[in-house]
Amino acid sequence: MEKPVVGIVMGSDSDLPVMSKAAAILEEFGVPYEMRVISAHREPDVFFEYAKGAEARGLKVIIAGAGMAAHLPGMCAALFPLPVIGVPLYSKTLGGEDSLYSILQMPSGIPVATVAIDGTKNAALLAVRMLAISNPELLEKLKAYAGKQCDAVQKKDARLQE
Numbered sequence: 001m002e003k004p005v006v007g008i009v010m011g012s013d014s015d016l017p018v019m020s021k022a023a024a025i026l027e028e029f030g031v032p033y034e035m036r037v038i039s040a041h042r043e044p045d046v047f048f049e050y051a052k053g054a055e056a057r058g059l060k061v062i063i064a065g066a067g068m069a070a071h072l073p074g075m076c077a078a079l080f081p082l083p084v085i086g087v088p089l090y091s092k093t094l095g096g097e098d099s100l101y102s103i104l105q106m107p108s109g110i111p112v113a114t115v116a117i118d119g120t121k122n123a124a125l126l127a128v129r130m131l132a133i134s135n136p137e138l139l140e141k142l143k144a145y146a147g148k149q150c151d152a153v154q155k156k157d158a159r160l161q162e
């Protein structure tokens with residue numbers, strides 16, 4: 001088993017169905033990852049150890065998903081020096097706008113690359129793009145992936161023209 005280079009972390013196991021989609025993309029691209037459920041609020045010490053140790057464990061990117069008062073991605077960015085991608089998760093009461101603004105409105109100096117509400121697939125693709133900067137094999141896979149998407153749209157259009 002290769003050493004994980006991407007960390008997928010979420011605030012609760014209730015986030016797992018949506019966050020698992022990131023794992024599926026990373027598997028498709030052959031990117032080794034680790035996946036954890038860690039609550040920054042309910043178990044701050046465990047969270048601190050995870051985020052503080054992430055660089056030494058070999059992680060290059062963290063994808064952090066959380067809902068409601070979604071402080072997990074921002075706190076990852078405070079403790080981990082490499083890119084953090086935040087996934088705001090849908091919440092029943094405020095539809096995920098609470099999560100979105102919690103993750104998006106970071107103070108200057110501590111960046112989190114925020115994707116759309118429940119935008120897990122794009123978060124994983126963004127992580128792959130970041131890794132592809134120094135990995136030509138991944139870059140080729142990304143080009144092939146884009147090509148497949150293009151073909152799929154063209155096939156649908158061609159069917160409409162029949």
Ligand code: RP5
Binds near residue numbers: 066068
């Ligand atoms: C956040 O609170 C989690 O990321 C989750 O989206 C939300 C609700 O958590 P549970 O009450 O379902 O554990 O911390």
